[in-house]
Amino acid sequence: MIRSTCPYCGVGCGVILSPAGHGLSVKGDPDHPANRGRLCSKGTALGETVGLSGRLLAPVIDGAGADWDTALDHVAARFRDTIAAHGPDSVAFYLSGQMLTEDYYVANKLMKGFIGSANVDTNSRLCMASTVAGHVRAFGADTVPGTYEDLDEADLVVLVGSNLAWCHPVLWQRVEAARAARGTRIVVIDPRRSVTAEAADLHLAIAPGADVALFNRLLAAIADRGLTNAAFLSHVTGAGDAIASASAEQGDTGLSPADLGRFIDLWCRTERVVTVFSQGVNQSSSGTDKVNAILNCHLATGRIGRPGMGPFSVTGQPNAMGGREVGGLANQLACHLSLENADHRAAVAGFWNAPRMAERPGLKAVEMFRAVAEGRIKALWIIHSNPAVTLPEADKVRAAIAGCDFVVVSDVTGATDTARLAHVLLPAAAWGEKSGTVTNSDRTISRQRAALPPPGQARPDWWALAQVARRMGFAGFDWDGPAAIFREHASLSGIAGRLGRDFDISGKAAISDAEYDRMEPFRWPCTTDRQGGRFFADGRFLTPDTRARMVPVTARAPAAALTADRPFRLNTGRIRDQWHTMTRTGRAPRLNRHLGEPFVEVNTADALKLGLAPFSLAEVSSDSGRAILRVIVTDRVPGGQIFAPMHWTGETAPTGRVDALVPAATDPLSGQPESKAAAVTLAPWAARWFAFAATCDVLAPSTPYWARRMTETGQAAELAAPAAPPEGTEAMARALFGLPDAQMIRSDDPARALTTLCFVTEGRVRALLFAGPAPVMAARDSIIARIGAPVGPASLAPRAGMDQPDEGPILCACMGVGRNRIAAAVAAGARDVATVASATCAGTGCGACRPEIAALIAATPVPAIAAE
Template sequence: MDGSGLPETRSTCPYCGVGCGVLLRPDGQGGLDMRGDPDHPANFGRLCSKGSALGETVGLDQRLLTPRVDGRQSDWDSALGLVASRFSQTIAEHGPDSVAFYVSGQLLTEDYYVANKLMKGFIGSANIDTNSRLCMASSVAGHKRAFGTDTVPGTYEDIDAADLVVLVGSNLAWCHPVLHQRVLAARKARGTKIVVIDPRRTASCDSADMHLALEPGSDVALFNRLLVKLYEGGALDKGFLAHTNGFDDTLHAAFSDDPSVTGLERVRIDKFCELWMRTEKVVTIYSQGVNQSSSGSDKVNAILNCHLATGRIGKSGCGPLSVTGQPNAMGGREVGGLANMLACHLDIENADHRAAVRDFWDAPRIPDAPGLKAVDMFRAVGDGRIKALWIIHTNPAVSMPEADAVRDSIAACPFTVVSDITEQTDTARLADVLLPATAWAEKDGTVTNSDRTISRQRAVLPPPGAARPDWEILAEVGRRMGYSAAFDYSSPAEIFREYAALSSLGSHFGRDFDISAFAALSDRDYATLAPVRWPVTASRRGGRFFADRRFFHSDGKAKLLPVRWRPPAAKTEPRYPFRLNTGRLRDQWHTMTRTGLSPRLAAHLPEPFAEIHPGDASRLGIARADLVRLTSPTGTAILRARLTDTVNPGQVFAPMHWTGETAPSARIDALVAAATDPVSGQPESKASVVAVSRFDAAWYGFAVSTREIALRSDYWALARTRHGYRAELAGAAAIADWEGEARRLFDAPDAQAVSVADHGRGVARIVLHEKGIVLGALFVAPEPVAVMRDYLSTVPGTAADSVLTGRPPADVPDPGPVVCSCFGIGVNSIIDAVESGKAASVEAVGAALGAGTNCGSCRPEIATLLQSIRQREAAE
């Protein structure tokens, strides 16, 4: 039975902070049919490649279905009883600050609210922090310093109305593709100019009018120069400045900064400044390249200074816009999920705020000082100050800086609880207690996106096994710790109403966040709640902030902050001469616990890599497709070399998605130093230092299999395919019996084997099969293996002939490596369309094949491919 007769359910995508609406329908076989919601104001039906593939990620594969205690199956009563008693005992013996929660932007707002209430109101510690600390804490700090609260001033509609969009430290085309499509639509409709400010040339640069490849960490100097030019050009809004403080000191600091530290030619800086100055409607979109810095808060304020000084804020087509990395990073900020905040943008250091929240909750205690932020929290776990730790929906053993040390700290913690949907993560494997939580499409609640729009996530699939919602798990632990009345919740709607009522304190204390109009929302109205932008009060709904020139500091004015350039915390030196930049890929998400389940998402870039400038590679003796070892003061990694001029000499880029489950040598955050911004506590993930050297492997391998491959070599990377798995392998020590190794890898000791080997050359090819059906194939060579990987990935489980050649038969088309993940279009298919005369432009490729017509994030890659074809044809 299929689900075609079932109604569609409106929900929200669980990936980035764009907050796209989706329409979901169970397919009757445990999966989902889905499409973008054409009526949702964030995306109007568009989805990125990850969102389009969500239906492939909801099965039971790798799901945690029952509680586990000390590695053994348990039941909820026993597991929750143990969690409550161990936390209570630890608090009684060592005080409330001996325990901590580390939570996630994957939580729904109602989950976040209960976690924050339990820790801050009833345990009495502020030791609750979130992985959002790693992505947007500097933006929070910058907002608070400038505006008095963590206020996002504008809306997505400002992108549509802008005449200039400046992307700062944001590869919007890959990380927020649906918003990037709005930028491109504005360019097409109104000629909007696009400037990208990023040390690396990314996909976002393909459509830009200007790319400023500044030195890592030098954003403050660039925006200080912009402020100086705005002053010298008479572009300041003196009327608006009358509603601010700090301009004179800020301008003095800007004059004292040296723009040459950006590494940009003065003429290019001045060209950018001139464009910004003469364009009234400017939107500055910034993300991790700004936030993930030891001077991240200052970078944010340098941007805000320029908008405040010119009055380009709070008006249509104007303003700064921080785009968040997770679906509910904003919701976590609103409920006080950060260690230095109370709920509803109230301040933990303010006695009146604390008293009001304590009285509202009827709580026994509220901490009077911030708790430990993420980096300090795990240091406290490591040195024994934190003795009981609860980690919810995040994987800090991989994603935190100095990840090896964090992994070891969690392993040594006396009591660790992990709530997640799978036990197969680096962090879950360290837990004393594992609690099975519901996943996206099984969860019911709300999220808030990057422009303050609250949307519903709705459950359309039943919870599998014994999985429970996070709010329910947290509330039950609260009741078992003795706080029955405070956590006697029966539904997320009830929690939302309480949260909305609490938000009235925001208005009482002159704050921005207030959704008190929802305090009496009925269960039925909660069930049908449409997307709405906060604030939502009796007198106001949504809109922009600051057009009225009223801010949230005690005097009602904004503050311009005098900031000066500071270099990254880590200094390059002869031992570590390269600057390491880390980031995301188009088709993967965080540590791949969800996207890694999708074969089509894995097909684009299935292996971890390091981008290295060709000049650096030549000097170091590194050839294309070699493996390289990156070494930093805190760790090492082995990755595939990608030689490209998208990075400048002296810089290396590596993605952050691979884990001990998928490529243990490529856990890139093990190399990232735990240097943090002194204001925000956000780690500097874009400017660590490393050494680069060739990894001298004795052999290289490529394997495909119908089942998971038992990998254990010095280097390996595993990815799913539609027919099973594929893996890259390499080792420093020779292996004498390759057929025996293949049988071990594929767990097929009795399978029939077909093989060819040249032991003198170090070449071997082995295919294992049963009754002619391929179980697995292994290809080994003394250099990176030259075979048709995308074709071979289709072979397991079939009766394919000529597998040993590593090439498809002449009558079998090979689409090649995937370029467009939305529609599975490979590079060879695009080349064939071009060479046959069917397509001579990106648009024509889209018309002929569909590639690039959905989220559009592959269009830069298609354009590069077309250019290479033209260059090759011109040279022939």
């Protein structure tokens, strides 16, 4: 039994790992303070993601296998020669919140202290950079003031731009528990009616980008009602200007006066308020101002740093905080020291014995890849990230990487959009195989521990980075393991603490390797005289005069203006059971059963106007790209707005790469791109041929639209084209399945306009294809279950047999319960979530599906009672 930490979101849940055959058994750690044994659907399915299929097992140079010495020498020589010819700013590292803190530390030490450039940034720039900038502007440092316990003790939780029930389900369980125990009220501020909004006491469907206008109105009301905290404001500067600016704010919130008044009344009369904010705030061209608008309200009332109150940023990645702590962003130094402060630079340079310290901020993510495209960056090392999919204007980024002189990618697989563009691939150890630390959203540092040996020649990232550093001729990279790196980082944090910084874990600087191996989760700071706790209740901040700053902010519209040609506002985000670009979650079949292909949510009236039928396909286009997405007609999005998730890639759905649509507009302070407000065109995609395919083999789709996923029996795909395959459906299917000579059974159903092809080997179903001129209506889970089974009369049926009830789309991934079974329980009289759970087990796992169950109950009419 090995205690470790989940590799998904910033909640930082503890897990208990037990080797099971060639995989892992995973369960929640009841002793970890972040989750107390709870896990979400993704965490529950972690054991299904650790197989060797698709793993990169050895270094690759220009498409040919190599050994580590050759690869490392080659990387070191190319970086060294590039720097000699073009200077240190001609190279860059692009990192990831998937990296462990020790890996991050080595990368930043190498780039900023030895190569001498700050061109090292991270995909956390796409996640929480506006929070960092807002924290620094208000507090003087990137400090999260509160802890998860504040969610347990709050009387009002305000969720701003956060679909907590889907994106941070374990925290959502804590909020739900607080509501049950103490009557905590929940407000959700989101243009879209997410599943979290469904469960809220009040949903404020604000206009896109109106967060500053809303919180300015709240701040003005706080001042008008005499609710400012005069004693606390003695520790704050800028209050008068911020309140004056807020009082003059006339920006449109998109809310009715009644809803606006109800929210302001709730916030003003409730002292214990926690305002939780996430990507909906950060991913904006005015994200930093949005963060400061929230912070202003808490500073004005002194509702910060005390139990049950304060602003709370929840991070999207498992180690976004750890990366921020070691200077993972291009404008930072390690331990929350400032790259632009000469004393801080000197302290770090002296500690590292750095020969060439960076003296100015480097290029942030969007700028970095623009510099790659322009040829200013000529050597690029990408670690555990897929920027060819995830950055705005993703098509341009993909082209930039493809045109770069020298690209190194460290990853667990060579099968990503980005890895396929690399000159050198380095096989990295994956979660479950590597050892180090991560920091969650409330400053808790936890161990990730290895439970499996790295396969093939896979190695930890810190080791690869250190080896390259040594081959470049640099001293100070001779650690024997992650414990030694952690001790160095902790020692440097002590220097930062003496310089007045908040991040100080020097109390761990002398731990032994054995103590590191046994290290329990702890919340920073950790010094000889302080352990964890909250910040700022005493009114002492990290600014030069120790006073906080309230910042005057003014609402700004999204950067991309709507036009007659681009009349729709595109909001992007995540779905419950997938993670980033699905490199890990896509390997777990049960996580693909909820929402298995890229989609776009379209308002009912807009769909009717445009002629978009449910489950048809739509083309979404912007000035930077296009996507083809499955249509979900809904009232969850207002008219004129659409929503699409960002998970699909060239490997899983090449026309579903949503970030190709997003413009590269960024916040001027944080550099974070505006991912939720693109101006787009929406139109039907004229498909005349649709198919659903399933096989026990690997699918090779070639149709203009396809979306592929893993299943319990192999792979499945949705296919579509403007016309039937010119070579004929059978020929296309044989190529799709790689079965040129297999026996085939064909069935044509004129009433349904459906053709079924069943490929058989040794009397068992090898592959199935259902095709017709309209979206295929078929019981997909039942069809998938037939793969590998003996062929029989029911093998070609589009529906489930009488002995195989059709679950329908899976609503509860943890327990494998579909919408049809839940609907049957509701129809049979289950009129609340608890009764449905008792009847079906749905909602008894992570609980992220409970708002959907509640919505299904609410949408089901109560049967009329027959008159006697």
